[in-house]
Structures are given as structure tokens and as C-alpha cells.
Amino acid sequence: xxxxxxxxxxxxxxxxxxxxxxxxxxxxxxxxxxxxxxxxxxxxxxxxxxxxxxxxxxxxxxxxxxxxxxxxxxxxxxxxxxxxxxxxxxxxxxxxxxxxxxxxxxxxxxxxxxxxxxxxxxxxxxxxxxxxxxxxxxxxxxxxxxxxxxxxxxxxxxxxxxxxxxxxxxxxxxxxxxxxxxxxxxxxxxxxxxxxxxxxxxxxxxxxxxxxxxxxxxxxxxxxxx
Numbered sequence: 001x002x003x004x005x006x007x008x009x010x011x012x013x014x015x016x017x018x019x020x021x022x023x024x025x026x027x028x029x030x031x032x033x034x035x036x037x038x039x040x041x042x043x044x045x046x047x048x049x050x051x052x053x054x055x056x057x058x059x060x061x062x063x064x065x066x067x068x069x070x071x072x073x074x075x076x077x078x079x080x081x082x083x084x085x086x087x088x089x090x091x092x093x094x095x096x097x098x099x100x101x102x103x104x105x106x107x108x109x110x111x112x113x114x115x116x117x118x119x120x121x122x123x124x125x126x127x128x129x130x131x132x133x134x135x136x137x138x139x140x141x142x143x144x145x146x147x148x149x150x151x152x153x154x155x156x157x158x159x160x161x162x163x164x165x166x167x168x169x170x171x172x173x174x175x176x177x178x179x180x181x182x183x184x185x186x187x188x189x190x191x192x193x194x195x196x197x198x199x200x201x202x203x204x205x206x207x208x209x210x211x212x213x214x215x216x217x218x219x220x221x222x223x224x225x226x
């Protein structure tokens with residue numbers, strides 16, 4: 001096991017999940033730096049947070065430190081990462097965070113599963129495609145975005161789900177969602193998808209938030225007074 005400290009958060013990573021690039025990011029403190037900056041800029045105590053794509057549990061830990069662990073729900077599809085995330089939450093005193101296992105999709109029927117491709121570089125894991133190597137694909141539960149938003153009623157939604165965001169913006173988002181922050185993956189879809197994401201959130205009463213936005217990190221916030 002390798003141990004790092006990023007922005008005051010201790011992170012333990014199994015050697016089997018550690019690539020040279022991941023190690024460099026963790027050692028330099030650059031790991032998920034833009035995401036962390038965006039979340040800390042807007043998050044307030046007692047805000048309810050829904051994170052899609054837990055990674056190592058870093059962002060969930062930071063959010064729990066501000067909003068309270070009881071107000072943070074984090075979702076991870078990669079089954080290999082669940083014990084790592086749980087261990088890192090516990091290591092930082094945030095074991096009260098709710099960790100859910102599943103891949104977030106547009107809709108989900110009870111018991112429905114989907115193929116999920118994962119390998120050593122955990123941060124590139126994604127919903128399987130026809131080019132995914134069968135040996136690296138696991139069947140994981142589907143979690144519908146509408147169900148998650150309805151059940152947990154987040155104020156802030158954070159997502160880094162390696163292109164699966166493409167399928168989550170076909171209907172207006174509920175009014176209780178005040179902020180959405182996501183990493184876009186333009187290499188996985190055309191510009192028309194980004195336009196559809198922005199148009200959907202605009203139609204939901206949100207506007208571009210320039211403060212937390214940077215590079216591929218898109219932040220949208222609810223218009224004041226709506």
C-alpha cells in the first residue's frame with residue numbers, strides 16, 4: 001500500500017491500482033485539484049452532496065469535512081475500488097459518508113445491471129463498449145439518475161464518470177439541485193453532447209458559473225431567485 005496526503009486528506013492506494021501518472025499526481029498534490037477547488041468554492045455546511053464517480057474517495061472526504069458526512073452520498077461503479085474508498089473515508093474520520101455501488105444511467109429497472117470496464121488505471125474506468133476487453137468487464141448495478149436525485153435530494157451534484165454524463169441530461173433537473181459540477185470528456189462524445197448538457201441545465205433554471213469552471217470542469221448554478 002502507498003500512502004499520500006493531498007490537501008490535508010490522507011489517501012491509501014493499493015500498489016496494484018497505482019500507475020506512474022497517478023502516483024505523480026498524488027505526490028505533487030495535483031490529484032483532482034480542479035474538482036476540489038470547484039467544490040470548496042461553492043459548498044457550504046449542511047449542503048447535501050451527491051458525487052458520481054468516487055475515485056479514491058478524495059472529493060467525498062473534502063465535501064464531508066464541510067457539509068458533514070451525513071450529508072454526502074458518493075457513487076462508484078468499479079467494484080475493485082469500493083474497499084479503497086471506504087478505507088480512505090474511515091482513515092479521514094468520514095466513515096459516515098454513504099457509499100453506493102453502481103453505474104449511473106438514464107433509467108434503471110430493479111435488478112438491472114450493465115457492463116463496466118476497469119483496469120489498473122482506476123480513473124479511466126467506464127461503462128463498457130464493444131471494444132472493451134472481456135476480461136476487464138464486470139456486471140454492476142444500474143442506478144438511475146432520476147432515482148438518485150429524488151431519493152437523496154442533493155443541493156450539489158459533482159460528477160466525473162468518464163463520459164457517462166452523456167446520458168444524464170435528457171430531461172429537466174429538479175429545483176432542489178442548486179449546483180452541478182462535472183468533468184467533461186470531449187474525447188468520448190461530440191460537441192453536440194456538451195451543448196445538450198448545457199441546454200438541459202439552462203432549461204432547468206441554471207446558468208454557467210465561471211468561478212469554479214476551469215478547463216474541462218463545467219460548473220452550473222441555479223439562477224438567483226428561481
